[in-house]
Amino acid sequence: MKQLFDFILRFGNLNQQQIDFIASKLLVVEIKKDDYFSEAGKISRQVGFITEGILRVCYYNNKGEEVTKYFIEENNLVVDLESFDNQICSSAYVQAVTDCKMMVFERKDWLELLQTIVGWDTIVHKIIARALMLKVERRSPLVSEDGTTRYLKFMEIYPTLVNRVPLSYIASYLGVTQSSLSRIRKNIR
Amino acid sequence: MKQLFDFILRFGNLNQQQIDFIASKLLVVEIKKDDYFSEAGKISRQVGFITEGILRVCYYNNKGEEVTKYFIEENNLVVDLESFDNQICSSAYVQAVTDCKMMVFERKDWLELLQTIVGWDTIVHKIIARALMLKVERRSPLVSEDGTTRYLKFMEIYPTLVNRVPLSYIASYLGVTQSSLSRIRKNIR
């Protein structure tokens, strides 16, 4: 709980009453490794916050290959924005890479918070804008680099993930084959 | 002018008085091909809207190569968010790929609008969130594709750009060399 509010309060201020009200809407959820937080083809109805564990967002490209779009670490919000905001089917899976502990808002509670708490929308917008910018900043440079450089950058960005995420997920995030990544790792050591 | 408000009003409603007030802050600016709208190392102080022409955002990677991060077309907002919001030096250049006509808000006017017009911040947040999501959606899939597929996707996303943007910019956007892109084009014809 503290983790979540430490996170939120970095983006704006709330008084104790507001914090309590937000807290009253929170659900504690555990997700087992490989289970889904949300799925392609379904409509997203929750906003989550990871207190422990790693999630990833992935989809299947037109060759049927699984592509990992990005990883989400502890102390970050998780929401399939496009689907949640517009109540349309999602095109991506959000999957637990490790066992996860999360705090979750149901959509109706989330909307109530937005209408009730003055300034909540501003905080949320800041959080979301920052998350989206980070995504762009992280993924974009990969395009212009070779496999080895991509992997080195991956380790800079996600230093705590390397040993907790299967090689296959990292490979699909970096856009190289599993065997290439395995060779890249060998060369680096 | 109409173009701009058509764009804005797709994200929320404004009354005539509000529209007039916004309009009163607008400056018309022309930028010549190859000139910069904003530059790395400087602090961004403007929000722009392209009524005619194409811009691109680019930077120099650690090998000194110029990388095009993305293109911005007519009828889109242009702002170096990180720099504009936090008044820190930018790390990217925003450059005119063709001669451009733009409408521009100075930072102080922009902030005044945010404080004065009820609901303006919500509209702005929606515009920005959408633009950021589009960036992620467009750039992210490139990572997992080969050069030819990247180019085909580029043409889908930016059908009107192919003939207005030099090969070298497209190549650096796609993360392939100029000669590779030239060969890719040959193979496709």
Added chain:
DNA sequence: GAAATCATTTGCCATTTGGCAAAAAGTAAC
């Protein structure tokens, strides 16, 4: 702890892409 299952590494070779330099095509300036 043996068998089954899953993840990673490796070998072999084909394909793609890069690096470099020269040629060709296209543009602009006089």
Added chain:
DNA sequence: GTTACTTTTTGCCAAATGGCAAATGATTTC
């Protein structure tokens, strides 16, 4: 129209990556 300059194409070869399958290593299950 000739010259100078820029952009794009091409050839040649080297390096990086992919595809496939087998081998090895790690983990789980009974």
